[in-house]
Amino acid sequence: TPHRHVTLGALTGIVADRLATADTVAAAKWRTGTPVDDPAREAQVIAAAVAAGRTAGLDPARVMTVVRDQIEVGKAVQRTLLALWRTVPATAPTAPADLADVRPRITALTGDLVSGLARDDATLRAPGCLAEVAAAVATTTATHRLDPLHAVALASASRSLCR
Numbered sequence: 001t002p003h004r005h006v007t008l009g010a011l012t013g014i015v016a017d018r019l020a021t022a023d024t025v026a027a028a029k030w031r032t033g034t035p036v037d038d039p040a041r042e043a044q045v046i047a048a049a050v051a052a053g054r055t056a057g058l059d060p061a062r063v064m065t066v067v068r069d070q071i072e073v074g075k076a077v078q079r080t081l082l083a084l085w086r087t088v089p090a091t092a093p094t095a096p097a098d099l100a101d102v103r104p105r106i107t108a109l110t111g112d113l114v115s116g117l118a119r120d121d122a123t124l125r126a127p128g129c130l131a132e133v134a135a136a137v138a139t140t141t142a143t144h145r146l147d148p149l150h151a152v153a154l155a156s157a158s159r160s161l162c163r
């Protein structure tokens with residue numbers, strides 16, 4: 001519905017952009033054999049988000065739930081891609097990818113996500129939140145031309161946005 005105003009479109013756009021970084025991260029890990037899980041980095045990402053959330057007046061537990069969800073779904077995307085590349089090596093990335101290049105972007109997008117949670121707080125608390133999220137997910141899926149893997153990931157990672 002092109003004329004409907006999508007309230008949460010900025011937020012689902014940020015979720016999609018953060019999930020898109022999983023491709024670059026997976027490519028870097030494919031090349032170097034680095035494990036998908038990096039608990040120390042996760043703790044850093046979560047601590048920074050909680051701190052930013054506090055400043056914005058957000059409940060730490062809520063920020064933690066949303067960011068953990070982003071991390072978990074991102075890891076699922078990484079594992080899916082790595083499994084595909086292992087199974088069909090011709091599909092594996094050839095362009096160089098570096099964790100050191102993509103992590104600052106992940107940090108920035110996580111900050112944008114926390115800002116978005118604060119900005120859209122009223123909508124995210126309202127009874128119609130899940131419907132708003134569904135509309136925004138549909139719009140972002142179309143505008144970002146998401147493939148099925150990333151469309152499913154976006155829908156999954158957006159559920160926790162409503163509180």
Ligand SMILES: O=C(O)C(=O)C[C@]1(C(=O)O)C=C[C@@H](O)C=C1
Binds near residue numbers: 025075099
């Ligand atoms: O930075 C990485 O290595 C990522 O895979 C990204 C990310 C995240 O979503 O922030 C996800 C999984 C890792 O355990 C750490 C962080």
